[in-house]
Amino acid sequence: MNSTEILNLKNQDVTENGTYKHTLQPIVTGTSVLGLKYKDGIMLAADCIASYGSLARFRNVQRLHPVGKATILAGSGDMSDFQHVQNLLEGVMLQEHCFDDEQEIGTKSIYKILSNVMYSRRTKVDPLWNKFIVAGIENGESFLGYVDLYGTTYQSPVIATGFGSHIAIPILRKYAEPRASDLTEAEASEILDNCMRVLYYRDARSFNKIQKAKVTSAGIEITEPYSLSTNWDFAESIRGYGA
């Protein structure tokens, strides 16, 4: 292709009448992600599935993504947009790394960068179709924040996206939020497992293969994928549509 051809190339995103084509719906999607604060830091949970509509398309996807040494980004919604954000943040981290000044961007700055990206994309009416949880520790203080496709942000001791905001939040508000400062790691882990299990029973886009991640003063730790135990004995007694 010569330079004239390149110059004359039509932008594939522009329609014949000059309007722009934008994302109108997410395609390959991840469902809920959960996060809570506990005694030693932050813990997150997400399952390993990326759905294509109702098809369980990719069953071994990592949705908990480390950014730097003390921050984790958990993503739900469109997985290609999520990967785009991962690349974008990797670029930012690399650029800063090249200063070679022993400094690394902290959790709050990553959250600020991400929320600015999300808000500017919504302002272009071309959003990144995601709901993110950003978690980490900066200067000994734990951080748990949310940002979505509108650029809406908030911080809370417990956060859940998507279906989790209906099903997991009541569980997290009851067992995790009131005791956020003295919740042990084992307790936090059990609460998240229970939330993910309830979600697996009720959310048709979820999966029992999950991962958990934590950020403590010792750094990041992301578990290998593991399966939640389930018990479907109650199904025996269901007649008709159940209930």
Added chain:
Amino acid sequence: MIAMTEAAAKQNNRWEPYVDNGGTSLAIAGEDFCIIASDTRQSEGYSINTRYDSKLHRDSFNFRTEKISLATTGYSADAKNKHDKEMHSHSIAQMISIIQYQKRFFPYYVFPILGGLDQEGKGCVYSYDPVGNMERVGFQVYGSASGLIQPFLDSQVGFKNQQNVDKTRLLSKQEAYDIAIDSFTGATERDIYTGDFLEVYIIDKDGIKKEVRQLKFD
């Protein structure tokens, strides 16, 4: 393709870039003080996102339906111009209006209320619509519970629709403070988007005093 986009436009098939996160803000101006209050709940639909998301920024604040932050400061010394002087409240008031009108054709969907003291030390409240129409008023409430609180303020602060009352009377600091608190405790009972905590700023010649009170968590 044209037919397709037209059809899509007809169905209003465009992504809606605004969300309403609820919440209520209020301001009352007095003779030599100003009281500004706002709840801290942030909601989306029937879900509560968080119980503590401040809608007040220094002595100025905005009720918001989308995430923006107005870097506005009235009485406090934070907003200084390049001559290192404090900005006067009327300058900030005008600035907010201009910032809003700059986005006239894709507005910031916010209803700001600016409260503070004017150059004479009198309490002042400026209220705006999303595109920057501005008015200096004696009291104002915006947000999800504005329909519940504004008539209450009309009666108790403005002395409207009453006979044999001195309509020029200005409230004392304590009276205005009590009315602000009562407004929110009342609104919390009936408006699902108002609750959790109440932030109150009391501005007078001695400076800005911040107070956080509890509202109902339900």
